[in-house]
Amino acid sequence: MRIAEMSSPELRQQDSLSLFLSQTETLIKQAELLSPRAPLPSSLSSQLRQCLTHLSQLASSFSNPVKLQLWKLSYRLWNACVDLSNAGAGKGVVELRQVAADLLSIAGDVAGVPSPSMKAASFYYKTGLIWFEMRNFDSANNCFEKATDLISKVEIDSISDPGERKLVLDLNIARARSAWEVSDRNVSLALLNRSKKFLFETAENYKALSEQYLAFGKALLMKNEGSEANESLKLMNEGLELCERGLRVVKKTDETLTLKSLRDKTLRFIAALHLQREEFESVIKCVRVLRDHSADQHPSLSVLAMKAWLGLGRFSEAEKELRDMVVNKGIPESVWLSAVETYFKIVGVAAVETVKSVFLGLLGRCQVSAIAAVRVIYKVVGEGGGGGEGLRVREKMAAELAGDERVVTLFAGDRAAKERTALHAVLAAAHFRLKEYQTSAELFEKAMLYVPSGVENRILRAKGYRVLCLCHLGLSQLDEAQEYIDEAEKLEPNIASAFLKYKIYLQKNDHGAATAQMKTMMSCTDFTTEFLFLSAHEAVACRALSVAVASLCDLLNFYTSKKSMPIAEIVVFRTILMILIQEPGNELEVLKFMKRAQARTCELGTDNFFGKGEVGRRERNWIATNSWNLGTKAGVEKNYELSAEFLSLAAEFYDVKIDGEAEGSNIMVCKSIVLAVSAMIAAEKEKKVVMLDAERKKAIEMLDRAGKLVKILSTGAKIADCDGNSSLDANLYFMYTLNAYELYGRVNDSGSQQLVVSNFANSKACNPKYLLQIGLTASHSPQLNPEVATFTLNTCLSALLASTSPDYKDIALVIRRLISIAVVYKGDADDEVVYNLYKQAYRIMVGLLEGEYPVDEGKWLVTTAWNRAAVPVRLGQVDGATKWMNMGLELAKKFPGLETYRACMEDYISGFDKKLQEDDELRGNL
Numbered sequence: 001m002r003i004a005e006m007s008s009p010e011l012r013q014q015d016s017l018s019l020f021l022s023q024t025e026t027l028i029k030q031a032e033l034l035s036p037r038a039p040l041p042s043s044l045s046s047q048l049r050q051c052l053t054h055l056s057q058l059a060s061s062f063s064n065p066v067k068l069q070l071w072k073l074s075y076r077l078w079n080a081c082v083d084l085s086n087a088g089a090g091k092g093v094v095e096l097r098q099v100a101a102d103l104l105s106i107a108g109d110v111a112g113v114p115s116p117s118m119k120a121a122s123f124y125y126k127t128g129l130i131w132f133e134m135r136n137f138d139s140a141n142n143c144f145e146k147a148t149d150l151i152s153k154v155e156i157d158s159i160s161d162p163g164e165r166k167l168v169l170d171l172n173i174a175r176a177r178s179a180w181e182v183s184d185r186n187v188s189l190a191l192l193n194r195s196k197k198f199l200f201e202t203a204e205n206y207k208a209l210s211e212q213y214l215a216f217g218k219a220l221l222m223k224n225e226g227s228e229a230n231e232s233l234k235l236m237n238e239g240l241e242l243c244e245r246g247l248r249v250v251k252k253t254d255e256t257l258t259l260k261s262l263r264d265k266t267l268r269f270i271a272a273l274h275l276q277r278e279e280f281e282s283v284i285k286c287v288r289v290l291r292d293h294s295a296d297q298h299p300s301l302s303v304l305a306m307k308a309w310l311g312l313g314r315f316s317e318a319e320k321e322l323r324d325m326v327v328n329k330g331i332p333e334s335v336w337l338s339a340v341e342t343y344f345k346i347v348g349v350a351a352v353e354t355v356k357s358v359f360l361g362l363l364g365r366c367q368v369s370a371i372a373a374v375r376v377i378y379k380v381v382g383e384g385g386g387g388g389e390g391l392r393v394r395e396k397m398a399a400e401l402a403g404d405e406r407v408v409t410l411f412a413g414d415r416a417a418k419e420r421t422a423l424h425a426v427l428a429a430a431h432f433r434l435k436e437y438q439t440s441a442e443l444f445e446k447a448m449l450y451v452p453s454g455v456e457n458r459i460l461r462a463k464g465y466r467v468l469c470l471c472h473l474g475l476s477q478l479d480e481a482q483e484y485i486d487e488a489e490k491l492e493p494n495i496a497s498a499f500l501k502y503k504i505y506l507q508k509n510d511h512g513a514a515t516a517q518m519k520t521m522m523s524c525t526d527f528t529t530e531f532l533f534l535s536a537h538e539a540v541a542c543r544a545l546s547v548a549v550a551s552l553c554d555l556l557n558f559y560t561s562k563k564s565m566p567i568a569e570i571v572v573f574r575t576i577l578m579i580l581i582q583e584p585g586n587e588l589e590v591l592k593f594m595k596r597a598q599a600r601t602c603e604l605g606t607d608n609f610f611g612k613g614e615v616g617r618r619e620r621n622w623i624a625t626n627s628w629n630l631g632t633k634a635g636v637e638k639n640y641e642l643s644a645e646f647l648s649l650a651a652e653f654y655d656v657k658i659d660g661e662a663e664g665s666n667i668m669v670c671k672s673i674v675l676a677v678s679a680m681i682a683a684e685k686e687k688k689v690v691m692l693d694a695e696r697k698k699a700i701e702m703l704d705r706a707g708k709l710v711k712i713l714s715t716g717a718k719i720a721d722c723d724g725n726s727s728l729d730a731n732l733y734f735m736y737t738l739n740a741y742e743l744y745g746r747v748n749d750s751g752s753q754q755l756v757v758s759n760f761a762n763s764k765a766c767n768p769k770y771l772l773q774i775g776l777t778a779s780h781s782p783q784l785n786p787e788v789a790t791f792t793l794n795t796c797l798s799a800l801l802a803s804t805s806p807d808y809k810d811i812a813l814v815i816r817r818l819i820s821i822a823v824v825y826k827g828d829a830d831d832e833v834v835y836n837l838y839k840q841a842y843r844i845m846v847g848l849l850e851g852e853y854p855v856d857e858g859k860w861l862v863t864t865a866w867n868r869a870a871v872p873v874r875l876g877q878v879d880g881a882t883k884w885m886n887m888g889l890e891l892a893k894k895f896p897g898l899e900t901y902r903a904c905m906e907d908y909i910s911g912f913d914k915k916l917q918e919d920d921e922l923r924g925n926l
Helices: 009-033 043-057 062-086 091-107 116-133 136-152 162-181 185-198 202-220 226-249 253-276 280-293 300-311 315-327 333-366 369-384 390-402 407-410 415-431 435-451 455-474 476-489 495-507 511-521 530-542 545-560 569-581 587-604 606-610 613-637 640-654 666-687 693-714 729-744 750-761 766-777 787-803 808-845 855-867 870-875 879-892 901-926
Strands: none
Touching: 009 226, 043 091, 043 435, 043 545, 062 091, 062 116, 062 415, 062 545, 091 116, 091 300, 091 766, 116 162, 116 879, 136 162, 162 202, 185 202, 185 226, 202 226, 202 253, 226 253, 253 280, 253 300, 280 300, 300 315, 300 333, 315 333, 315 369, 333 390, 369 415, 415 455, 435 455, 435 693, 455 476, 455 495, 455 870, 476 495, 495 511, 495 530, 495 729, 511 545, 511 870, 530 569, 545 569, 569 587, 569 606, 569 613, 587 613, 587 640, 613 640, 640 666, 666 693, 666 729, 693 729, 729 750, 729 766, 750 766, 750 787, 766 787, 766 808, 787 808, 808 855, 808 879, 855 879
16 A cells, blocks of 8 residues: 555544434434334434544544534434424433533534523533433433533633623522432532522522522421431522522512412411421511511412411410301311311310301301311310210210201202211211210201202111111110111111111010011022021120021021122131030030031132131141130030040041141041040940940941041150140050050950050150059959059069169069059969069168068068968968068068067978978988
8 A cells, every 4th residue: 555545544444423413413313303203213323422522532633624524423412302302202302402402512612602602501401400300300410510620620700791680599599409319418418508699689590599598498397206306407598598689689560469379378388397396486486577578478378377376375366267268268168167176176065156146257258068067067076075964065065066057058959868877977987986875866867957958869768767866875765766667668678777786686685586587588689698697796795695596597508509708607607606505504505506607618628718827827736726625614514425526526627738738637637546545435434334335346447547636746746736746645545555445445455455555655654653554454354364454564663773762562563563463463373473573672671771662562462471371381382382472571571560470380391391301301211
């Protein structure tokens, strides 16, 4: 390549600049051609931003024509954005606006364009305002800061254009608002204070800055927080001071009026702030200043003054302010109505006469709405506190108000139909809460004057009769109540009237009529199942439990129809059971409904019947616990058959698994089963009737189920029941073992007997007392099992001897029973076993203190051991005879009181030995 053909850096830079300017213009043309109805291309803003980045890198080489071109492009883009914005375009347009502002910024000063920095700052300011409206405060603040940087290059004092001066102030205020929105209050207030330098002695600027101070103060006031009150007052005072400064500077009448209006508005808010802080003297001062210096008296001044006087306890001044509102036609209805309510709330019964005269005065001055009359009468009748004579005063005034012709006129016509209905409710409702039924009846009878005659108003009259029925029900005037409800039924037969008649029958204790009326309620066209539940509650309140149960039984029938019900079925069952449990003698009915609930559980599934989660667990535990309690109570009362039924149900309910639970309440299931079987056995023994095969089979199946749970629980698995128990009770395990042993014995299953006893003996729950009882049971008829008895008693003996303080009474009993079993069931064929038991007893006695081993048992051992020598003596079995006689003699030596007996034994043994010697000598001589 030739040197002349090579481009210089300046030429390459110029080529790049031309390229980016061309691309920028092309993109701006696209923006100008965009249809306002079509969506804005998402890439347009990013492409312009890329061109802008490249142009900013070349900004140092911009010539004045290039800068002018950029200005033109910027304005073209801005104007396109204006058109799009007017057509309702969205976020993308504000991004294009910011590109237009950036174009002006990088173009910089242009010869022939006045105040270029101010114009670029104006673009940024306007773009920032749009970001602010979109609540994108970061982008807004970014635009405001760029505008501030541009204006900082201009000498403020040299700015003469009013628009540019206003821009300087508006920019600072806008930055303050952005900082406020992101809770940077310190920066916000600093910017407002800085703005005071840019007022330029113009009324518009004073007004703008003052309004912003007021806006911030109002924002803090609306928070209604005591900690913000001081700051709010400070801001409002700043705004007030700016208004005063502006009034001293400006001279034009219209500007002065504007600032005065703003000053008065600020002062009213300051008064409201003082009222909120209960600084009532300050409120009065503010009101006086406003009344002295303001020609236009704002409607709120009277309200502020009245509330302040009330706060100071100066009711006469408050009353004067209230009465002055009557002659001020500029006060809206809502304002004086609120003032009346406030006055009555503070003054109470003493305000009734004033409220009445003020309200009637307002009726003569202006058109008052019917709803306003309702609110005033509501205050007179329903609030103000007090009772007795105070209540009668309010009732009298309310009656006078309701009877005034002007008030009656307010409620005339179809437009006031709702207000007439509301007035009925107002005249009665408050005294229902206070249980002033006599007053309510009197007021409502007068209120019935507002019900026009005619077929179209029969429903309203029927409502009135129902309310009067309620009043007389509250007064226990049942005949009068029935007369009113009969009239109501003639006008409008519905569920409400039927239900009130049902209440009357309940209060008359006519349970048969109440039950029949309940059936009538179900035939009403507007009947819903909620009324059956409500009827049950009413019946319970009147102690008509049979009626309550009948109502709930009817309600239960709806659940089988698969209709959507507002109340869960388990709630109905629980309510029935709660009612029945209240009185004794209902156990069979309770059992019937519990069985029905258990059947519905199987039919619907646990989650559908009880519910899911904590609600389901609570319902399950309630019915299971009550079944358990009733079962144990019946057991204590020796009603064993009923006890077994309840406890069997308790086991089923405790075993219900809610919401995918891995386990039910295993311990309570096990307890319920074991106690249920115990009750079945006890019932059999009490009636002295042998258990039927089906019952015995059921009991064994229940125990097999309990046995599986016992096996799980006795291994130390951490399974807690609903009460938080997490270990198997030893006494429960023993009861299970004893019951299982007995029932297995009835079906001659000795192997299962041995297994269940062996498992218990090897468990942690086992102790010698339990083993002794099992051993004694196994050694007696009809549960006789010599093998189990021998094993159990031997195990018991080992455990007793291993104890640090053995119970020798139990040890003696075990040894005696083991000897008896061995003698009776093993016989002489196993004489050595019996002898070893006597020998073991002797070894136990060695070293004991006198009396530690029971003397009676010792004498029994001595006697039986000596007597066992009789047979060998007669048969000439010398060794056997000698063995038993020596055992008897050795045992006799261990007990006091056997000296004579022991001497006889020794003489007999000596004689026996002498005879044996003589026989030996005789045989030797032969």
